[in-house]
Amino acid sequence: MTMQIGPITFPPQPVFLAPMEDVTDIGFRLLCKRFGASMVYTEFVSAEALVRSVKSTIDKLTIRDEERPVGIQIYGRDIEAMVEAARIVEEVHPDIIDLNFGCPVKKVAGKGAGAGMLRNIPLMLDITREVVKAVKVPVTVKTRLGWDKDNIIIGTLAEQLQDCGISALTIHGRTRSQMYTGEADWTMIGEVRRNPRIHIPIIGNGDITTPEEAKRAFDDYGVDAMMVGRATFGRPWLFKEFRDYLDGKEPDPTMNFSWKLDVLIEQLRINVNRIDEYRGILHTRRHLAASPIFKGIPNFRSKRIAILRAEHLDELLNILEEVRQELG
DSSP: OOEEETTEEEOSSOEEEOOOTTTOOHHHHHHHHHTTOSBEEOOOEEHHHHHTTOHHHHHTTOOOGGGOSEEEEEEOSOHHHHHHHHHHHHTTOOSEEEEEEOOOOHHHHTTTSGGGGGGOHHHHHHHHHHHHHHOSSOEEEEEESBSSTTOBOHHHHHHHHHHTTOSEEEEESSOTTTTTOSOOOHHHHHHHHHOTTOOSOEEEESSOOSHHHHHHHHHHHOOSEEEEOGGGTTOTTHHHHHHHHHTTOOOOTTOOHHHHHHHHHHHHHHHHHHSOHHHHHHHHHHHHHHOGGGTTOTTOHHHHHHHHHOOSHHHHHHHHHHHHHHHO
16 A cells, blocks of 8 residues: 655655764765665754754755655754744755654753653644644654653554644654663554554654564554664665565665675765765764674774774775775
8 A cells, every 4th residue: 555645655665764863964865765765854953053044954954856755854842943943944845844752862852852842742732733834844743652661652642643733653662761772662653553543654663674674564563654764874775675675576686795885985975075075984984884784894893993094085995995805
């Protein structure tokens, strides 16, 4: 079955790229899109910073037609700021505006935004209701199961958010207090999906790292879509692996080490050209550090240190080519 968010129709079992700060820049989004991501999201942006026209925040609103459908996610704790930010975002014509009520990090949740909203549900609902009224594009929400294990509220909250007029709900299967520890509880996500009163798409998120896990999540919990975040670090091709498996295709034999290294080098060059040499390398380092393609390489430690210390593009490219030759 196809899935609908507002006017956007998705194929069966779509897989989305989660919004992540300092990760889902335009270069990474375009790569993920190329490899089969059904929808991508920008880095999440602060409503307060948007309203104040902070340049670094405004820059995050840059989107291109070839990455569509694309969502822009905003966070904040003030109704007026969130409404104004949503109107600012609408001017760049995203396909979706997503409200972040799930980010657990202290600098966001500790100030009452993101997952901090799980301690002030009336305000969360007021913000959602007012943003939905203020813009014409579909508004969606991403949140967690609750603040902690003693306050699992997602069952009721999902209905309340739906009543505010949102077009879809993404649920990360952890509480705020869990941060990213422990295991995501997909049982709770499945219960929301099976609630007969829920008629909007439910998107599951949390701990999906392999195509087999993705298929089990769709089959066992009935979610309409899946959102993948940290598992994509250093492997934007993960979406092709998911898509091929979900569509019943055999693994692509051309996706070997050398092919994957070329993808990471392309990502590196995109970031260097987009920002500058030094910051482009810094921006790509977390992907190089996290990429599973380097795991299991004998005596790789010294090369890994060199990769993470390199400050010039030629130097870094030479190190990566040395790794390729050694595995040749």
